[in-house]
Amino acid sequence: MSFFRSSLFKIGFPILLAILVYLPNEQLFTLLATYQELLNALPYVLLTLVLFLSQPFNQGSTGLVSLLMLLGYYVTQNWLSLPIANDTDRITFVLFATLLPLNILLIHLLPEKRILSRFGAAYCGFILLQFLWVYIALGQLALMDISWLWQSFIKPLPTISPAPLVVIILAFLLTLISALLLLFRGNNYEQSIFIALLFSSVLVLSFYQPLMPELCFSLAAAVLLITIIDSSHELAFIDQLTELPGRRALEIEITNLSGLYTIAMIDIDHFKHFNDTYGHRTGDEVLRLVAQLMSKNKGKGKLFRYGGEEFTVLFKGKNANQCMPYFNSLRTRVAEYDLKLRNYKSRPIRGGGVVLKMKPEQVEEESVSITVSIGVADSLSELSPENVIQAADKALYRAKNSGRNKVTNLRFA
Numbered sequence: 001m002s003f004f005r006s007s008l009f010k011i012g013f014p015i016l017l018a019i020l021v022y023l024p025n026e027q028l029f030t031l032l033a034t035y036q037e038l039l040n041a042l043p044y045v046l047l048t049l050v051l052f053l054s055q056p057f058n059q060g061s062t063g064l065v066s067l068l069m070l071l072g073y074y075v076t077q078n079w080l081s082l083p084i085a086n087d088t089d090r091i092t093f094v095l096f097a098t099l100l101p102l103n104i105l106l107i108h109l110l111p112e113k114r115i116l117s118r119f120g121a122a123y124c125g126f127i128l129l130q131f132l133w134v135y136i137a138l139g140q141l142a143l144m145d146i147s148w149l150w151q152s153f154i155k156p157l158p159t160i161s162p163a164p165l166v167v168i169i170l171a172f173l174l175t176l177i178s179a180l181l182l183l184f185r186g187n188n189y190e191q192s193i194f195i196a197l198l199f200s201s202v203l204v205l206s207f208y209q210p211l212m213p214e215l216c217f218s219l220a221a222a223v224l225l226i227t228i229i230d231s232s233h234e235l236a237f238i239d240q241l242t243e244l245p246g247r248r249a250l251e252i253e254i255t256n257l258s259g260l261y262t263i264a265m266i267d268i269d270h271f272k273h274f275n276d277t278y279g280h281r282t283g284d285e286v287l288r289l290v291a292q293l294m295s296k297n298k299g300k301g302k303l304f305r306y307g308g309e310e311f312t313v314l315f316k317g318k319n320a321n322q323c324m325p326y327f328n329s330l331r332t333r334v335a336e337y338d339l340k341l342r343n344y345k346s347r348p349i350r351g352g353g354v355v356l357k358m359k360p361e362q363v364e365e366e367s368v369s370i371t372v373s374i375g376v377a378d379s380l381s382e383l384s385p386e387n388v389i390q391a392a393d394k395a396l397y398r399a400k401n402s403g404r405n406k407v408t409n410l411r412f413a
């Protein structure tokens with residue numbers, strides 16, 4: 001699951017789709033041509049769906065992206081019908097191919113606010129102004145001889161696109177910028193911007209290929225839809241701090257449990273003391289680190305953040321006895337991990353790993369060790385998953401009372 005949430009996948013998957021669309025495939029085009037009317041309507045349907053979903057799911061930027069894509073698709077269907085023959089058509093295409101990617105990239109600078117708000121109304125006004133400007137500019141240009149433009153620096157690429165090379169390069173450059181932002185910051189709305197820019201660029205590059213607007217806008221909308229659903233799922237079920245599935249995910253998981261399974265409750269020892277000594281922020285980093293350590297050493301178990309400094313591991317198809325080696329090794333790995341706290345008192349706030357921007361001589365290092373207590377129970381002696389969790393909790397209590405840094409199973413205690 002973490003691979004599908006990685007920036008690499010979020011960038012790689014849309015690129016793969018974009019390449020597939022770009023590669024000419026006669027048979028596919030012939031097949032799709034028979035569904036022309038359906039294909040014409042598909043981007044409108046999908047993008048409107050994304051636009052509406054962005055409101056309750058609080059994904060304002062994705063809403064803005066879908067609004068721009070809707071308008072972009074409308075322009076391709078009504079203002080840019082092929083063949084693009086005269087100067088006005090060409091300049092319309094150049095304006096479309098420049099303004100759409102620029103407006104999409106601009107969303108990076110805007111606040112993440114819902115469309116149905118004063119902000120959304122102001123944004124719609126801003127877009128309307130651009131349409132007005134384009135309308136007036138096109139009217140003026142129609143009265144002038146602008147043929148010289150095509151001979152000089154904005155020469156269109158004759159066979160593949162009505163856009164000049166410089167506009168195509170601009171579109172891909174903006175896509176690259178958004179890919180880098182997505183790679184280094186990884187926010188969900190950045191993925192929406194990247195998807196829209198990528199498919200707009202492919203469209204600008206290959207506008208003369210059959211069904212390109214329909215395919216590019218439909219695919220962009222489909223990936224946006226997946227993104228919006230996935231980020232809502234993430235918000236609901238994934239713990240933001242540790243990036244592990246949270247308590248709600250566990251609750252849903254246990255409603256589907258049956259047969260043989262083992263549940264372990266894992267609690268970091270003396271974490272209150274740790275927080276009091278090193279501060280809450282360092283405590284957060286430690287929680288994240290312990291989560292990573294446990295993810296690497298959980299065997300085939302499924303790990304959840306139960307809440308606070310407590311985690312849960314679920315093993316399906318195994319009894320407690322069979323799982324004990326995993327839990328013992330997990331406990332040992334955490335206890336043996338040499339946790340280095342670097343200048344924790346003056347550490348700046350961070351988003352991911354430990355960030356230090358200090359001269360080496362200013363860095364103070366302190367080694368601390370963290371231990372965990374683990375309580376284990378299985379479905380062999382309990383009636384329901386809730387009972388198994390309660391039994392694991394009791395076992396954890398026993399582990400704490402018998403000195404901590406222990407794995408306890410009440411059946412064998």
Ligand SMILES: Nc1nc2c(ncn2[C@@H]2O[C@H](COP(=O)(O)OP(=O)(O)OP(=O)(O)O)[C@@H](O)[C@H]2O)c(=O)[nH]1
Nearest residue numbers: 267268269270271272273275280283284308309400
């Ligand atoms: N930094 C940080 N602290 C948290 C978080 N959630 C819970 N805590 C802290 O975890 C501590 C839990 O303390 P206790 O329940 O008393 O347990 P403990 O100190 O670990 O002691 P034992 O469990 O008995 O070993 C409290 O200080 C909470 O504030 C979190 O997300 N971040």
